[in-house]
Structure formats: C-alpha cells, structure tokens
Amino acid sequence: MSIQTSDVFEAMREDLDLVRERVSQSAHIDFPIVSGMVQDIVQAGGKKLRPLLLLLAGKAFTYDRPRHVTAAAGVELLHTASLVHDDSIDRAAIRRGQPTLNSQLNTGSVILIGDFLFAQSAILAAATDNVRVVSIFASTLGDICDGQLREMLSAHILSDNRDDYLKRIYGKTASLFAGAAEMGAVIGGATDREIAQLRGFGTDLGMAFQIVDDVLDLRETASELGKPAGNDLRQGVATLPAMIYAQSLPADSAERETLERIVVGDEIDDAVIDSVVGRIRESGALEAATAVADDYVASAGDRLDVVRDDGIRSHLRDLLAITVARST
Amino acid sequence: MSIQTSDVFEAMREDLDLVRERVSQSAHIDFPIVSGMVQDIVQAGGKKLRPLLLLLAGKAFTYDRPRHVTAAAGVELLHTASLVHDDSIDRAAIRRGQPTLNSQLNTGSVILIGDFLFAQSAILAAATDNVRVVSIFASTLGDICDGQLREMLSAHILSDNRDDYLKRIYGKTASLFAGAAEMGAVIGGATDREIAQLRGFGTDLGMAFQIVDDVLDLRETASELGKPAGNDLRQGVATLPAMIYAQSLPADSAERETLERIVVGDEIDDAVIDSVVGRIRESGALEAATAVADDYVASAGDRLDVVRDDGIRSHLRDLLAITVARST
Numbered sequence: 001m002s003i004q005t006s007d008v009f010e011a012m013r014e015d016l017d018l019v020r021e022r023v024s025q026s027a028h029i030d031f032p033i034v035s036g037m038v039q040d041i042v043q044a045g046g047k048k049l050r051p052l053l054l055l056l057a058g059k060a061f062t063y064d065r066p067r068h069v070t071a072a073a074g075v076e077l078l079h080t081a082s083l084v085h086d087d088s089i090d091r092a093a094i095r096r097g098q099p100t101l102n103s104q105l106n107t108g109s110v111i112l113i114g115d116f117l118f119a120q121s122a123i124l125a126a127a128t129d130n131v132r133v134v135s136i137f138a139s140t141l142g143d144i145c146d147g148q149l150r151e152m153l154s155a156h157i158l159s160d161n162r163d164d165y166l167k168r169i170y171g172k173t174a175s176l177f178a179g180a181a182e183m184g185a186v187i188g189g190a191t192d193r194e195i196a197q198l199r200g201f202g203t204d205l206g207m208a209f210q211i212v213d214d215v216l217d218l219r220e221t222a223s224e225l226g227k228p229a230g231n232d233l234r235q236g237v238a239t240l241p242a243m244i245y246a247q248s249l250p251a252d253s254a255e256r257e258t259l260e261r262i263v264v265g266d267e268i269d270d271a272v273i274d275s276v277v278g279r280i281r282e283s284g285a286l287e288a289a290t291a292v293a294d295d296y297v298a299s300a301g302d303r304l305d306v307v308r309d310d311g312i313r314s315h316l317r318d319l320l321a322i323t324v325a326r327s328t
Numbered sequence: 329m330s331i332q333t334s335d336v337f338e339a340m341r342e343d344l345d346l347v348r349e350r351v352s353q354s355a356h357i358d359f360p361i362v363s364g365m366v367q368d369i370v371q372a373g374g375k376k377l378r379p380l381l382l383l384l385a386g387k388a389f390t391y392d393r394p395r396h397v398t399a400a401a402g403v404e405l406l407h408t409a410s411l412v413h414d415d416s417i418d419r420a421a422i423r424r425g426q427p428t429l430n431s432q433l434n435t436g437s438v439i440l441i442g443d444f445l446f447a448q449s450a451i452l453a454a455a456t457d458n459v460r461v462v463s464i465f466a467s468t469l470g471d472i473c474d475g476q477l478r479e480m481l482s483a484h485i486l487s488d489n490r491d492d493y494l495k496r497i498y499g500k501t502a503s504l505f506a507g508a509a510e511m512g513a514v515i516g517g518a519t520d521r522e523i524a525q526l527r528g529f530g531t532d533l534g535m536a537f538q539i540v541d542d543v544l545d546l547r548e549t550a551s552e553l554g555k556p557a558g559n560d561l562r563q564g565v566a567t568l569p570a571m572i573y574a575q576s577l578p579a580d581s582a583e584r585e586t587l588e589r590i591v592v593g594d595e596i597d598d599a600v601i602d603s604v605v606g607r608i609r610e611s612g613a614l615e616a617a618t619a620v621a622d623d624y625v626a627s628a629g630d631r632l633d634v635v636r637d638d639g640i641r642s643h644l645r646d647l648l649a650i651t652v653a654r655s656t
Contacts (some may be wrong), residue, residue, distance in 0.1 A: 030474075031481045085443060089436035096481045108417035109480055111439055115413060116473035117441070122450060122466035126459065138450035144445035146358075152437055222453045 006214065008318040011311075012052055015069060020049045023080075026120040029113075037101055038113060042080055046313035049323065050180045051076045053205070056316050057184025057198045060307040067128050067187050074124030074137065074188060075180045081117035082144055082176075089152070090235065133183050140179035147171015147287045156236040158256075158263045160247055165240055166207070169214075176205030181205075190306075197306040201316070204300035209323045211293040214239035215286050216279055228270075230277040236265045245285040255279065297324055336646040339639075340380055347379045350401035351408075354448040357441075365429055366441060372426045377651065378508045379404045381452070381533070384644050385512025385526045388635040395456050399570055402452030402465065403508045409445035410472055410504075412438060418563065430505050461511050462503060466509035475499015486566040486584075486591045488575055493568055495537070497542075502534030509533075518634075524636045529644070532628035537651045539621040542567035543614050546605055556598075558605040564593045568620065572615040583607065625652055 009016070019042070027042045031037040043194050051072035058068040087100040094100065102110045118141070125137035150168040180199040183204030184191075185195040218241050232239050239245070242259065249256040259276060263269035280286070300320055307313040337344070348371065355370045355505040379400035386396040386583070415428040416419075416438040422428065430438045455466035478496040510528030513523040545560050546569050560567050566574070570587065577584040587604060589595035608614070628648055637643040 029477065031477065034481065082443075085439050089439055102624070107435055109441075109477075111413050111417055112473060112476050112480060114439075114443075114463060115410075115446070116470070116477060119470035119473045120444060122465075123470055124462040126466040129459055131454065131457055131459045131462065134459065135451075135454040138447065138454040142444070142447035142451055145447045148356065148360070148440050149359065149437075149444060152440060153362065291417065 008052070008056075008315040009047075009321075010269040011315060012055060012225065015055050015072075016048055017066065017161060018051065018065075018069045019048065019055075019076060023076050026073060026077060026116060027080075029116065034105075034109070034113065034211070037104060038117075040098050041084070041101065042077070042093070042117075044095075048076060048323070049209075049319065050079055050176055051317075052183040053177060053202060053319060054180040056312060056319065057181045057202070058188040059196065060198065060309060060312045061188030061190040064187055067130070068184060070124050070310070071128050071133055071187060072180075074121045074128075075176065075183070076119055077121035077124060078137070078141065078144075081114050081121060082148075082149060084114040084117060086148070088114070089148075092136055128183075128187060130151070130187060132186050136182050137178050138187065140175050141169045146171070147175065148223060151237060155298045156203035156238075156264055158243075158260045159245055160236050162240070162243060165238075165243060165328060168203055169207060169210040170203070172303045173210040173213075174203050174279075177206030177209065194306045197303045201300050203305040204296040204303070205320055208293040208296040208300065208320075208326070211240055211289055212324050215289050215293070218242075218280055219286050230273055232268075233262055233273055233276065234268075236263050238263050239289075241280055241289040243283040244288045245280045245283045248283055293324060332473075336380070336384075336643040336650075338373075339643060340383060343383050343400075344376055344380065346397045347376065347383075347400045347404060350397060351404050351451070354405060354452060355408075355527065357444065361396050361434075362437070362441065365440050368465060369412070369428050369429065370405070370445075372423075375650070376403055376404060376406055376536075377647065378396070381505060381530060381644075381647060382508040382512040382620075384640060384647065385509045385530075386516040388526065388640045388644070389513060389516030389518040389522065391396040392515055396512060397459070398452050399456050399461055399511045399515060400508075402449045402456075403504065405445055405449035405452060406465070406472075407504060408471065409442050409449060410476075411487055412445060414476070416442070417476075428531075446565070456511075456515060458515060460514050464510050468503050471499045471503035471507075473499075475501070475503065477559060479565060479620040484592055486571075486574055486588045487568050487640060488569075488571065490571060493566075497535060498531070501541075502531050504528040505534030505537065505588060522634045525631045529628050529631040532624040532631070533648055533651055534632060535623040536621040536624040536628065536648075539568055539617055539624070543569055543617050543621070547614050558601055558608075561590055561601055561604065562596075564591050566580070566591050567617075569613040569617040570606055572616045573608045573611045578613055578615070621652060629647065 023042050027038050029038055051239060054072040054075055083095060084101055087095055088102040088107060092100050093103045099239050101113060125134050145272060147168050147170065151172060154164060157171055178199050182195055182199040187199040214232065218230055223230060233242060246256060246259055258267060258272065262273055262276060295318060303314055307316060351370050351566040352367060356367050357366055382400040383396055411423060412429055415423055416435060420428050421431045429441060436560050439458055453462050475498065478498060482492060506527050510523055510527040513526040542560065546558055549557060556562060561570060574584060574587055586595060586600065590601055591602060625648060632641050632644055635644065
C-alpha cells in the first residue's frame, strides 16, 4: 500500500501546531518540577492521529477553527490522561521515547496528574460551548474506562469469545477515534446522517488501529517494538491473534494448556512464551487477524461518501492508510 | 449552637432519595464483584451535604427537579470518585465505615474505578443539557486536582504561609461546595448576582467545613475519630492549627524543630507525635483556627440575603450549622 503520509500532515501542520500549543497551555501546572515532566509528556512524539481526525472531520463540513482546535486539544489531553493512568497500571517505564511519569514519581502523584489532565481535557470540551460535544466527550470517557476495566477484569481468561475482545478494544481505543470524528462533524454543523457516518468512520479506523497494534505486538521483533515481542501475552492479555491461534488448537492439547497458563499468569518463562509467539506467527493467526482489520478499513472507506470535498476525503483516506500501515 | 438537623434532611428526604437512586444507577458496572464493591461505596454513609446544597440552591430560585437531581447526583459521584483516588493515594483502609476499594483491590483497578466514576459524573453533568453547568463541573474538577496536587507537593513543608493552606483547602474541599451551590443557582435561573452570592456561600461553607475537619483531627480522641488523633501530622500535612502553633514558637526552639521533622517525615515516633498533638491542644491554636472557621460561617450567612424564601434560607442556615458542628 503506498501512502503519502506527508500530504495530510503537511496540509494540517498549522492547525496541528495550534492544537499542540493549546495542549501545552492547558497542561501547565504551578509546580516547576512536575510541570516540566508533564510538558515533556504532552509535547513528546505521537502522531496526533486523534486531533487530526477531529480537525479533518470538521473540514469535511463547516470548519470553525477556534472551536475545532479547542476540541482537538481536549481529545489529545484526554488521550494523554488515559495513557498516564495506563502506564501507572502497567508499570511501564518508557512511552513515546520518554521515561513515564510513574518511573519518576510515586503512584499517588501519577494518579493526581492523570486526574489533573482529565480535568483540563473536560475544561477544553466545555470551552467549545457546545453541549452535544461535551456529552460525546463524557460518554467517550465512560467508554474508555469500560474498555480498560474489561481488559483488567476479563482479559486474563483465554476465551473464544471474540465479542468480548471487540468490546474491549472498542472501549480502550476505538471509542476515542469515534468521539473525535463525531465531535468534529458536530462542531462542523453536519446533518445527523453525516455525523453518524463520520462517527462510524472513526470507530472502524480505531478498531483497525488496535487490531494492527495487537498483530504488531506479536509480529515485530523486540528491537522494532522497543519492548519484548508478545508483550500483551506477557501481561496476560489474550488479543485477537492469540484467540484465533487458540481456536485452531484441540481443547485438550498441550499447546492450548500452555497458552492458558500464560494468559492466567501461571507460566512466565520467557523461553516458553517466545516459543508460543513463534507458533502463533507460523499458525497464520496474524494474517487472519490482519484480514479482520482490513474489513474495518474497507468499511471505514465506504463511509466517506458523505464527504463532498475531494481533498478532505483524500486526507481522511490517507489517515486511514497511515493507521493500518503504521510500522511496516 | 442548637441545630435542627432533622428539619432540613426531613424536608429534602424525597429528593435526596432520588439523588441516591440516580447515583446508584450511574455507578452500575458490568462486573458483579466490582459492581458490589462500588455500590457499597456509593450507598454508604455520608450526609450528602454537597447534593443537599445543590438542591437547596435550586429551591432558592426556580426548582427543576429532574435537572437539579441529575446535577446533584453528578456532584456526589464526582466527590466519590475523588475519595476513591484519595484513599488509594493515602492507603486508607476504612471510609464511611466500609473497607476502602484499595484495601480489597490492586492499585490499577482502583485507579480505573475512580476514573470510571469521574466519567459517570461527567455524563450526569452533560445530561443537565446546560453548558454553563458543564463548565462549572469541569473547572471544579480542575480545582479539586489542583488542591490535591498542592497538598501532595507542598504540604510537607512547615510554612507560615497561610495563603498556601487556604488555596489547598479551597481546591480539595471548598471548590466542590462552591460548584454545587453555583450549579443549583444556575439551573434555577438565578441572576448573575444571585449566582455569585450562592457560589460565595458554598465557598465559605466549604472553607469552614475543612478548617473544622482539620481542628477535629487534632482535638478529638482516636476513638471519636476512628483513626489516630493528629492523623494529618502523621501524613506530613501541616494544617491551620499546626501552622498557628508553629507561628507561636521561636524559630530556633526544640519544639519547632520537632514539628518540622514530623512534617517532613523524619520523625514518626507515635509518642513524640502524641506529645506534639497535646502541645497544640494546649497552645490555643485549635481555638484560633476555629475562630477563622467562624469568620467563614459569618460571611456565608451574610450572603443569604439573596434568598427570598424564608423556609429555604432557614434550611441553608441549618446546613451551615450542621457543617461546622458536625461532631460536637
């Protein structure tokens, strides 16, 4: 798949810079040391896919730069707040090439800084002065928490229930893409049908994004990922490829039993996990999971008929391509 | 001070029951075990002072029961979410007579459940369909986080800076009372001046509430408090009475040095802390701090001139009296 990633980022650079500036202002904290750490995190890397989606969804209809930029900054801060709490929960040490807050501060401070960033994102959502935007924002936050709770409370069971996996990734990932696209369209004064299509585009894109992420976690080498391959399995989280692989195994096989022990956390030997990762790669499960992601990409593409401007539709297609081809 | 606490609770019982029901519905989680724990917490004790204040501020103008109840439930859930994270940060074991979530679950789950409750409170705020209410809600959440960060990052220094203490307690406590009263008046269609007076009433009440709390922490015995007397000091937090006591000590005295070591966490001997608590009690600092609380109570009372209904004004005065006389 050939991608002109530069086009969409180049076209939107000025607006994305405004978003970055707004995020940075909102994340200002009165305490110098902590403030520095928080600024490092909000300014570090990340492709800003969610704000970009929101801005493009706005440009597809009537662009209101101040409001769209405000909402996009809110979405980015909500994402950052959620990463701060996530990293604390997972005890991650590195994020976006920076040391995580929890590698530098005690848990209490990290909880409070995450809460502070949630608060700032809510203030930005309210500053759009649009009650529908605020309502999308609040329900998105609810969906994200639901997805994360599902991952924590039910992922550590090797289940064949794909529905549960889809609910989980909808909550933890797709809901924010869905909300970003919806907010952009709402602020842009789109009709209800147009808003629904844009929300659907964001949902499909987000589902594809997470499935690709889960495939990469098993496919890439440790040096490409910057963390061990099969990191999800090591955390006891069974993702789609692992579920597809499990379905291919007889119920009483030694392979299935090993996989079950890994997911519940009873098997933590790196060599055993490495060999299971190898077997998943050889089983065709990664290709089967990628095909599911491709279906979401196709569905997302179909929803773009409501976007009449050729340039914007093309940017949205680029964004979709970037999402699924992220690390090939 | 004689208080007819029963009057205001009795008069508002039906509406408070609606608030409890709404809170309970909103806090529903799909996972049975966790759901039970969360219900225990949201249904447990607590006088529901914040929702009560919001409802009364509404009744002072034009009462819109569905919207006022929704906003009051949002305020109560926001308070609960903040307690869940607080208890995790402080590693508290008991709250409202119930085991805290963090005494039953790992830190990650507690962070997520707190976030989930924040999300549900934001959804309720958005459900009022009033963008000004949402905006108050968001900035209140910001103020709460600011106060908690201040407590974590700057309380463990024995400072004579009363301003810092007042900012801290405004954020962590008074801001939510202020926001509750303001939301009630806004939904009630009050004028800007009336809204400002009600917000001021909430602020003053909240400041008095926290100062009284800080006095009680040093005055009551362990059995009255359900935790050791001087618990704030044991956590390294210098409250108003400790600051007033410190000001009375010569800069190079042994007493001042001991107090400083307690606040920075270098002195954790229970007998030493007990003796400092005793000296604070004898110093007159508790009475001096109570006088500061009384000033806030007087200021709050003066703001009630904008409430024309005698019954509601009298209920608001009762609420004020309950706040400061809570455990005498």
